[in-house]
Amino acid sequence: METLGYALLARHLPAEQPVYKLQASAPDPGQRPFTQAELADLSRKYIAAMRRVEADGPYCFIAMCEGVQIAQQMVLDLEAEGQQVGFFAILDTWVLENSQIRWRWQINYYQQRLRELRRMSFSRRVSKLKKALGTNLRTLATFEKPELSVLWHRAYWPDKDFQPPRFQVPVVLFKRPQQPSHYIDDPELGWGRRSAGGVEIHPIDFHHREMLREPYVGLVGKLLAQHLERWRHSKAELKSLDAAAGTAALAGQRMS
Structure with a gap:
């Protein structure tokens, strides 16, 4: 779905x-979050492919x-190499860590499961409930949470020593004006704490899954094109300033 959406955006x-x-x-991690090692490996492969x-x-x-997690790691890796990144555009996606209110997230989680159950056939619904009951009974018997649940809780709410990554590139954030209620109150979706270049917000009233579909993708494309044009102008101005500085330095050397 995303591939077709990006083709429309282009x-x-x-x-x-x-x-x-x-x-x-590489295989998708499926229902579990990416590990840091996986993100680092994907970043390395993506950067190599990009440079080809x-x-x-x-x-x-x-x-x-x-x-967004992979792209963030690529930005961090490129900047660590001294490579400039123009901008980092993000489509209605929060930072992963410490962006959700835990008790509200739990309510939202069970609401989603109930909605999924209602859409299922009766036989599939019974099968799903039996499986969930078995999982919960094992949890009660062993006092341990299922592994998948533990992994997501660690990803969403890391320990107190967690430090969010920081990068220089500015963020261009396309987002829905109304965000889900289980997230914290932050109009920048957590990216302001990570980007030293700041966050420019473009609120667009769409469903999350429709942002790369017409007519919304056209609006995203128009705004993105404006950012590209501004970035090109700023890059050209910087080059002209560098050239002028080089000429002045050369003239100074000749005079001396």
Whole structure:
């Protein structure tokens, strides 16, 4: 679904703007969160693939959902190498860690499960309830949470020593004006604490799954094209300033 959405988005960008969709060949982690080792490995592979097409940056990124975690790691790795990143566009995605209120998240979790049950056939509903009952009985008997639940709780609410990663690149955030109630009150969706370059917010009233569908993808593309144009102008101005500084330095050397 995302691949088709990004193809639609590319159609709304200037014809001279190359767009590349990066997709891992490695197995998806499935229902569990990415490990840090997996993110580092994916970042390394994605950067290598990107450089085979465009050897030199600066690069601009756009991502959503789990892809944001991979893109964030790529930004961190590129900046650690001294590579400039143009901007980091994020589609309606919160930071993973410490962005949700735990008790509200639990209510939302069970509400979602109930909605899923209502959409199931009777036989599948019975099977699902039996499985859930068995899991809960084992949890009560052993006083241990299922492994998947533990992994997600650790990902969502890491220990007190957790320090959010910091990067220089500015964030361009496309988001719904009304966010789910189980998240904290933060209009920047947690990215302001991570980006030294700041967060520019574009509120668009859409369903999360429709942001890369018409007509919303057209609006995202239009705004993204404006950011690309502004970034090109700022890059050109910086080059001209560097050239002027180099000329002045050279003239100073000749005078001396």
